[in-house]
Amino acid sequence: MKIAFKNKIAAAVLILVGATSAHAQDNVLNLYSARHYQTDEQLYGNFTAQTGIKINRIEADDNALLERLKNEGKNSPADVVLMVDAARLWRAQVFGLFQPVQSQILNARIPANLRGGDEGKGAEWFGFSTRARVIVYNKVAVNREDVSTYESLADPKNKGKVCTISGAHPYMLSLIGSMIERDGEQATEKWAQGMVANFARPPRGGDTDQIKSVASGECGVTIANSYYYARLLRSTKAEDRDAINKVGLVWPNQQTSGTHVNIAGAGVARNAPHREAAVKFLEYLASDEAQTYFANGNNEWPVVASAAAQSPALKAMGKFKAENLPISAIGKNQIPAQKILDRAGYK
Structure with a gap:
């Protein structure tokens, strides 16, 4: 009886350790990014502070990221893929590297013409700056x-x-x-x-x-x-x-x-191991606060109407149709x- 009781305790401890480990893994986001700007440090740091989700980054140009994702296949650790051109985002979509996302926040804040994929199933990628x-x-x-x-x-x-x-x-x-x-x-x-x-x-x-x-x-x-x-x-x-x-x-x-106009945009990777965290990150990028950091990092315009561009150079260049x-x-x-x-x- 004592041996059986000890075995039950040991099993319970293993379950608890496993659950804790899984929870820790869920507080991670693996980001493949073609952006390389100093202001992104604050952008990602704010997301971690708000959610407790740590961001691991792999940075390379768009073509290198596309090749890496194709080579990794189902074993890819990527959760979010961020690229800086509509043509490249479309290529990633055609290669089957994104998955559809249904999000009321993203649908409400990102204009329909700046989203890609089958809207009926959910957009596969979203523009976050122009x-x-x-x-x-x-x-x-x-x-x-x-x-x-x-x-x-x-x-x-x-x-x-x-x-x-x-x-x-x-x-x-x-x-x-x-x-x-x-x-x-x-x-x-x-x-x-x-x-x-x-x-x-x-x-x-x-x-x-x-x-x-x-x-x-x-x-x-x-x-x-x-x-x-x-x-x-x-x-x-x-x-x-x-x-x-x-x-x-x-x-x-x-x-x-x-x-x-062109965009920088992102989508949830096809085989994202942390899908919930990935969707949270995309929704965060659509917030007014994140839009300011995201756009200003490269002298671009936010896509969300309530987030104004802050770059003095853009203001000096004036408005346009x-x-x-x-x-x-x-x-x-x-x-x-x-x-x-x-x-x-x-x-």
Whole structure:
């Protein structure tokens, strides 16, 4: 009897230890993130303080994260996957790397056009900040009126003036995807051909390189994400101040469709071991407090209407009319976008 009683006590202790261990594991969130900003430390720290859930991070660029998730398969420890472009989020969705989420909080606070997936089953990813694809021109070499729209960059009057990043870059594919959604493939291909004809040099470098090439006079005009312009605007480096003083900013297509916008967004990983914590984290990112940290970390705009942008550079850049297209459609169109660019010789 005494032996049996001792065995029951031992079994009870094991159950208690197991339950405690499982509870400790539930207070963890594994985040795969393509964001790398100092303000994220405060963002994640606040989440842990509010929920008791510790965040473990793996940071890499979007392509590396996608490959890692595919290779890990069902054994992946990822709970939340955070990426910085609609085309990449769409790729993750197509690869089956997200799972649908039904959340009243997310549905109420994140605009429908900034969500991806089958809304009937629940969105698979959500946009949490936006950035704009703006036109930057040399104030001496180019007339502002000649570069007021994306379409105008392909006009023969801008021959020999245009510089851009590679056509294979996700930022360009997303822009082309929006043009396909709005204007159709035929008109978009004609635009791409006009852009190639107007190149000052073959595409190379990143968006900051393009802006500096416009400032130096190597190019007359370029397209860049708004936060690259904002970074130069906020910079205290003499070379950056000199560059920003030589260029002007255009919010494209203000009289028609509006300026193209892209997102940084996240979803719950397909095989998330801590699903409840993952959904809590996404809902936290939609709070006013988190929206401020998330957007300001990269000079972007919050997606939640009640959370105002705080970046002084964005305020200095002014307000603009944004396009109102489904971000998921823009991502989906990256395949025909790449084919169009290939046919046009847009390297």
